[in-house]
Amino acid sequence: MPASVTAALLVIGDEILTGRTKDKNIGYVAEYLTGIGIDLREVRIVPDEEAEIVSAVRALSERYTYLFTTGGIGPTHDDITADSIAKAFGVGIDLDPRAVALLSERYKPGELNEARLRMARIPAGADLIENPISKAPGFKLGNIIVMAGVPSIMQTMLDQVAPTLETGARMIIETLEADGLAEGLYAEGLGAIAQAHPTVSIGSYPSFSSSGFRNQIVVRGKDPAQVGGAVAAVRSLLERLRSSAVPARRPL
Amino acid sequence: MPASVTAALLVIGDEILTGRTKDKNIGYVAEYLTGIGIDLREVRIVPDEEAEIVSAVRALSERYTYLFTTGGIGPTHDDITADSIAKAFGVGIDLDPRAVALLSERYKPGELNEARLRMARIPAGADLIENPISKAPGFKLGNIIVMAGVPSIMQTMLDQVAPTLETGARMIIETLEADGLAEGLYAEGLGAIAQAHPTVSIGSYPSFSSSGFRNQIVVRGKDPAQVGGAVAAVRSLLERLRSSAVPARRPL
Numbered sequence A, B: 001m002p003a004s005v006t007a008a009l010l011v012i013g014d015e016i017l018t019g020r021t022k023d024k025n026i027g028y029v030a031e032y033l034t035g036i037g038i039d040l041r042e043v044r045i046v047p048d049e050e051a052e053i054v055s056a057v058r059a060l061s062e063r064y065t066y067l068f069t070t071g072g073i074g075p076t077h078d079d080i081t082a083d084s085i086a087k088a089f090g091v092g093i094d095l096d097p098r099a100v101a102l103l104s105e106r107y108k109p110g111e112l113n114e115a116r117l118r119m120a121r122i123p124a125g126a127d128l129i130e131n132p133i134s135k136a137p138g139f140k141l142g143n144i145i146v147m148a149g150v151p152s153i154m155q156t157m158l159d160q161v162a163p164t165l166e167t168g169a170r171m172i173i174e175t176l177e178a179d180g181l182a183e184g185l186y187a188e189g190l191g192a193i194a195q196a197h198p199t200v201s202i203g204s205y206p207s208f209s210s211s212g213f214r215n216q217i218v219v220r221g222k223d224p225a226q227v228g229g230a231v232a233a234v235r236s237l238l239e240r241l242r243s244s245a246v247p248a249r250r251p252l
Helices: A026-036 A050-063 A081-089 A097-106 A114-120 A151-164 A183-196 A224-244 B026-036 B050-063 B081-089 B097-106 B114-120 B151-164 B183-196 B224-244
Strands: A006-012 A039-046 A066-070 A093-095 A121-123 A127-129 A138-141 A144-147 A172-177 A201-209 A212-221 B006-012 B039-046 B066-070 B093-095 B121-123 B127-129 B138-141 B144-147 B172-177 B201-209 B212-221
Touching: A006 A026, A006 A050, A026 A039, A026 A151, A039 A050, A050 A066, A050 A081, A081 A093, A081 A121, A081 A138, A081 A144, A093 A097, A097 A114, A097 A121, A097 A127, A114 A121, A114 B183, A121 A138, A127 A144, A127 A151, A138 A151, A144 A151, A172 A224, A183 A201, A183 A212, A183 A224, A183 B114, A212 A224, B006 B026, B006 B050, B026 B039, B026 B066, B026 B151, B039 B050, B050 B066, B050 B081, B081 B093, B081 B121, B081 B138, B081 B144, B093 B097, B097 B114, B097 B121, B097 B127, B114 B121, B121 B138, B127 B144, B127 B151, B138 B151, B144 B151, B172 B224, B183 B201, B183 B212, B183 B224, B212 B224
Parallel strands: A006 A039, A006 A066, A066 A144, B006 B039, B006 B066, B066 B144
Antiparallel strands: A039 B039, A093 A121, A127 A138, A138 A144, A172 A212, A201 A212, B093 B121, B127 B138, B138 B144, B172 B212, B201 B212
C-alpha cells in the first residue's frame, strides 16, 4: 500500500462562479475520498472556457495521483469538458461506439440527434464510467476521472470508479470538544503538541451557534500511535485548562 | 468604469479538503461579487501549508484584479495565512498596533496572551478590515483581501471592503424555464444562438427534483442589447419546440 495517494478536484462551470448554482460536490467528494484513503490536496473551480480547463487539467493531473472533474459533459454547446481533456493530452476525440450503445438504450434512433451524440464523444483510450440515471457516461483517461455535475449522477459515478482506484493508508480523524474554552487559551499548548507530533495535523475550529459557540479540535494522521498520543495530549491539556479557567464567553 | 474587474477566491483549510467542514463561503462570495460587478474567474482550495498558500497567492494575485482569501487568521498554530501572505510578497510582518488596539477592546491585558496576539500579526503596509463579531481583523494588502473563514465574520468583512473596491459593468443574468423540454432537443438551436451572440454566455442547467426534472437556460452578459437579443431568441426557440414536441420525460 503506497504511503499516500493524492487527488485534486476540478469543478467546471460558469454557474458555480456566478453563484447561480451552489456547488454540492466538493464537500461530498472530499469526505468520500478521505474515507477511502485518497488525500484530496487541492480543489479548483474554473469557467466553461477551453483554455482554462486545459491549463488546470494539465497542472493538476501532473501533480497528483488522480484528478477528478465534475461538470460540462451534457449535450449543449457549453459542455466542453471531454473535448478540452482530449486537447490537454493531445489525444483524438470522436463518437465512441460503446457510449453510443449506452445512449441508444435510452433514446430511440430518431431521438439520438447530433446534440445528444455529443455526450458520446469520448477521448481515445478512455474507459467509460456508466451512468445509470441518464445513461450519458463519464470516463477515465489516464489518471483523470471525468464525472457529471449533477450531484446524484456524480455520486453514482464515484461509487463505480472508486473500487478501481489505488488507495493509501486511511486518515484517522479524531474530534475533541473544547466547549467552554476559548481558542486563545489552548492555542499555545496545542501548538506545542502539534510540534511534538510532526506526522499529525491538528486543527482548531471555532463555530458560532444560537446557544453561543462551539470549539472543536480535530487531530488527523495516518499513524495510529502518533494520533493516539496527540489525542491523549490534547485531552489532558483541555482537562487541565477546564479545572483552572473561568468558562469563556467567546470562542477566540 | 473598466470593462471587466476580475477576482479569484482562495479558500485555505485542511478542514474543507477532508470534508470535515462543508464550505459555505464560495457560493456566497460568488453571488456577492457578481452582484457588485466583479467577475469571479477562479476558486482554489488549498491546505494549511505555507508553500501551498504562497504559491497560490502569487499565481492568483498576479492574474486577477483582486484575490480574496478565507480562513487561517485565528490564534492557533494552524492559522498561517497572514505569515504566508507576507512571505509571498516579501514584506515584513509583526504585531500591528492598530490590530492590538482592536483586540484590547475585547481582551483584558492579562487575557491578551501570545496566542491571541498572533491575530494582530499583520503584514507591513496592509489596511485593516474590522471584525465587529470577534474583533480580530482581516486586512487588505495590495490587491489581496484576507478574510476570516467563519461565514458570519467573512460576510461582515466583505460588506466593509466592498465599497472600497473597483467594480466593472454588472453582469445581466436572465433565467428562462425550459420545463417539459429535454436539453438534447434545444441544444442545437441554443448553440446557434450562442454563436450569434459572442459577448453573451448561455448555459443550460438540468436538475432533478422529486416531481421529475427542471431545465433552466441562463443567459449572461454585460451588454443589455446583446443579452436582450439572446433572451428573445431563446424564448422563441423554446416556444417553437413546445408547440411541436411531445413533452419530455427526461432532462437530457
